[in-house]
Amino acid sequence: MNTSSALKDNVSPVVTRLSHLAKLDDVDVLALVEAERDQRTSSARREFVKEGQPLRERRALLSGWACRQRILLGGQRQILGFLLPGDLMGICHHTNPIAMATVLAVTDVVTCSVPGPDRGSGLREAYARSAAFEQHQFLAQITRLGRLNARERLVDWLLETRDRLMLAGLATTAQFTVPITQEMLADTLGLTPVHTNRTLQALRREGFVSWRGGTISLHDVPRLEAMVSYTPARVSMDGGAVSYG
Amino acid sequence: MNTSSALKDNVSPVVTRLSHLAKLDDVDVLALVEAERDQRTSSARREFVKEGQPLRERRALLSGWACRQRILLGGQRQILGFLLPGDLMGICHHTNPIAMATVLAVTDVVTCSVPGPDRGSGLREAYARSAAFEQHQFLAQITRLGRLNARERLVDWLLETRDRLMLAGLATTAQFTVPITQEMLADTLGLTPVHTNRTLQALRREGFVSWRGGTISLHDVPRLEAMVSYTPARVSMDGGAVSYG
DNA sequence: CGATCGTTTGACAAGGGTCAAAATGCGTGG
DNA sequence: CCACGCATTTTGACCCTTGTCAAACGATCG
Numbered sequence: 353m354n355t356s357s358a359l360k361d362n363v364s365p366v367v368t369r370l371s372h373l374a375k376l377d378d379v380d381v382l383a384l385v386e387a388e389r390d391q392r393t394s395s396a397r398r399e400f401v402k403e404g405q406p407l408r409e410r411r412a413l414l415s416g417w418a419c420r421q422r423i424l425l426g427g428q429r430q431i432l433g434f435l436l437p438g439d440l441m442g443i444c445h446h447t448n449p450i451a452m453a454t455v456l457a458v459t460d461v462v463t464c465s466v467p468g469p470d471r472g473s474g475l476r477e478a479y480a481r482s483a484a485f486e487q488h489q490f491l492a493q494i495t496r497l498g499r500l501n502a503r504e505r506l507v508d509w510l511l512e513t514r515d516r517l518m519l520a521g522l523a524t525t526a527q528f529t530v531p532i533t534q535e536m537l538a539d540t541l542g543l544t545p546v547h548t549n550r551t552l553q554a555l556r557r558e559g560f561v562s563w564r565g566g567t568i569s570l571h572d573v574p575r576l577e578a579m580v581s582y583t584p585a586r587v588s589m590d591g592g593a594v595s596y597g
Numbered sequence: 598m599n600t601s602s603a604l605k606d607n608v609s610p611v612v613t614r615l616s617h618l619a620k621l622d623d624v625d626v627l628a629l630v631e632a633e634r635d636q637r638t639s640s641a642r643r644e645f646v647k648e649g650q651p652l653r654e655r656r657a658l659l660s661g662w663a664c665r666q667r668i669l670l671g672g673q674r675q676i677l678g679f680l681l682p683g684d685l686m687g688i689c690h691h692t693n694p695i696a697m698a699t700v701l702a703v704t705d706v707v708t709c710s711v712p713g714p715d716r717g718s719g720l721r722e723a724y725a726r727s728a729a730f731e732q733h734q735f736l737a738q739i740t741r742l743g744r745l746n747a748r749e750r751l752v753d754w755l756l757e758t759r760d761r762l763m764l765a766g767l768a769t770t771a772q773f774t775v776p777i778t779q780e781m782l783a784d785t786l787g788l789t790p791v792h793t794n795r796t797l798q799a800l801r802r803e804g805f806v807s808w809r810g811g812t813i814s815l816h817d818v819p820r821l822e823a824m825v826s827y828t829p830a831r832v833s834m835d836g837g838a839v840s841y842g
Numbered sequence: 843c844g845a846t847c848g849t850t851t852g853a854c855a856a857g858g859g860t861c862a863a864a865a866t867g868c869g870t871g872g
Numbered sequence: 873c874c875a876c877g878c879a880t881t882t883t884g885a886c887c888c889t890t891g892t893c894a895a896a897c898g899a900t901c902g
Contacts, residue, residue: 374691404831422740425826430740446619446725450831452733452839480691488697490735495667495675497742498787502858533880542743547858549881581670586649586695594697747890778848792890794850 364388365520366412366464369438372519373485373587374478383467383475388414390465394457401442401455409465410442416461417531420453421539431540433489434458434513434532438520440466440482459531481593488585488594489516497542500580502551505541508580510561510568515584526570530563609633610765611657611709614683617764618730618832619723628712628720633659635710639702646687646700654710655687661706662776665698666784676785678734679703679758679777683765685711685727704776726838733830733839734761742787745825747796750786753825755806755813760829771815775808 367384370376376384391414394400401407403422418435432453435441441455441463469476492512496505513530517523538548555561560576562569570576587593612629615621621629636659639645646652648667663680677698680686686700686708714721737757741750758775762768783793800806805821807814815821832838 420736422736424740424744428744430743432736432739444725444729446722446729446838448838449729450839452729452736477691480689484689484691484694484697487732487735490732490739491667491677491697493739494677494735494742495669497739498675498784499669499673535880539743544859545881546860546883550858550883553882593691593693594695780848789891790849791851791892795890798850 364414364464365436365438365522366414366466368521369519370475370478370482373481373593374474376474376478380474380478387467388412388464391462392464393460393462395460396457398457398461399454400457400463401451401453403451403454405451407442407444407449407451410440410444411463412466413437413439413441414462414464417458418461419456419458419536419540421456422453429539430542431536433486433493434540436513436516436520437522439486440479443479443483458536481587484594485585485587488587492585502541502543502547503554504580505543506537506548506551506555507560507576508582509537509541510570511577511580511582511584514568514570519587526573528568529566530568531566609659609709610681610683610767611659611711613766614764615720615723615727618726618838619719621719621723625719625723632712633657633709637708638705639708640705641702643702643706644699645702645708646696646698648696648699650696652687652689652694652696655685655689656708657711658682658684658686659707659709662703663706664701664703664781664785666701667698674784675787676781678731678738679785681758681761681765682767684731685724688724688728703781726832729839730830730832733832737830747786747788747792748799749825750788751782751793751796751800752805752821753827754782754786755815756822756825756827756829759813759815764832771818773813774811775813776811 363385366388367376367381370384371381392411400418413435415437417437418441420432420435422430422432424430435455467475469479489512492508496508500508514523514525514528517528518525522528534548534552535545538545541548543551552561552563556563559571561571576582585594608630611633612621612626615629616626637656645663658680660682662682663686665677665680667675667677669675680700712720714724734757737753741753745753759768759770759773762773763770767773779793779797780790783790786793788796797806797808801808804816806816821827830839
């Protein structure tokens with residue numbers, strides 16, 4: 353199409369995702385690509401950020417999954433949300449920031465630095481929309497936990513996760529990779545592993561989803577969407593974008 | 598104390614709250630006071646903002662309560678959180694923002710405009726910390742709904758709400774005003790009104806709280822805090838402040 | 843003084859939790 | 873290539889928290 357799409361094709365999920373969120377010009381994309389050369393790997397289970405500790409630098413996820421979680425005294429865990437490839441972390445606008453949650457590498461993970469928003473305004477816009485989109489996910493998580501039953505929570509989460517992965521170019525409408533255990537899913541959905549398993553089996557038995565070797569396939573997307581009245585977040589560049597205000 | 602505290606004493610919850618969040622100089626405070634002259638009243642049940650509609654202007658709550666809510670098809674409601682006096686709304690950093698949730702006046706409400714962050718950097722810092730604090734509340738809401746039982750949800754919410762009101766100078770350690778019905782509380786905590794009522798009664802019967810005429814008293818704060826391992830959000834000016842990063 | 847909204851009560855149902863054990867899968871080392 | 877050990881998934885039986893439905897009670901307001 354245009355010059356920058358040549359740059360965007362087959363590049364990192366960071367560029368793909370941010371390009372979906374705002375119009376980036378070549379300067380923006382080059383800055384991202386440049387920043388991506390500063391990569392760092394960490395292995396599964398490592399804690400990037402610890403709740404209550406000062407926040408260091410802003411980075412983006414290049415590959416792998418991470419999660420934000422809180423551990424309650426008593427050992428229960430609540431996973432607040434997952435960080436998927438292309439997602440940003442550590443962006444903050446005030447002094448002395450302190451992490452509100454622990455960020456844990458779910459799989460082996462590669463992160464990279466991200467340029468400051470000072471260059472083109474495209475990046476600033478993309479970062480702002482990225483933050484708003486994340487906010488949207490937190491609000492969705494609240495309604496999920498507060499008002500949906502086990503089956504609905506599961507379906508809603510699957511659809512949301514699919515959409516997020518699609519934004520980074522990592523999913524099709526009906527298939528995507530989910531490198532997490534059912535126990536983690538339970539800690540996300542506010543359920544026990546046992547009940548999560550049973551709910552999942554029911555959906556499988558009824559032919560709605562399959563989950564083999566970390567790959568999830570949705571077999572009747574329209575009905576799944578109807579089941580939870582799913583409305584995708586509005587994050588496309590054209591038209592308005594979500595903002596909690 | 599100093600010159601600006603003379604301005605801050607007995608003034609609006611907006612100034613009180615923002616002063617707790619960041620160091621504001623006289624210029625900042627005067628800008629706030631000036632902006633407060635642009636007041637607008639709306640009566641209970643009015644919808645300030647409708648989910649999916651463009652966001653208009655940024656404003657602050659001077660008095661009364663509002664809530665952010667979502668209605669699911671099927672008519673269930675989830676209250677995402679309350680807006681208390683001193684809280685900001687409509688602040689957003691990208692173009693074409695769209696409301697992620699409906700904002701509803703719970704009581705009669707007075708709002709005022711708030712100055713842009715351009716003046717002193719104090720306001721910018723206060724706004725950023727305010728946003729981070731709000732984010733903190735959403736994350737707390739997620740853990741509440743995901744991992745606490747009815748009694749714990751209720752206690753945790755009471756303690757958080759007390760702290761937020763204290764920030765605006767509207768509560769003491771053990772007493773504050775809560776102008777909402779048990780039904781709204783139920784929609785906040787992800788419970789039914791009936792069960793909320795029973796949980797509340799249990800806490801009353803055991804002498805932990807009383808709730809008469811819209812005023813809540815906590816009678817054994819240490820034990821209540823222990824019950825949910827309550828940790829107040831770190832939002833004081835000195836030391837770090839929460840940021841979800 | 844009815845009307846209406848909010849709170850309280852009771853009886854019962856069900857969704858989801860708990861505990862414990864059995865299967866299955868998978869990486870590692872022999 | 874097989875066997876072992878560990879993590880994960882699956883199953884079963886039972887219990888408990890929370891939801892549901894319906895009605896009574898209480899307060900507030902025109």
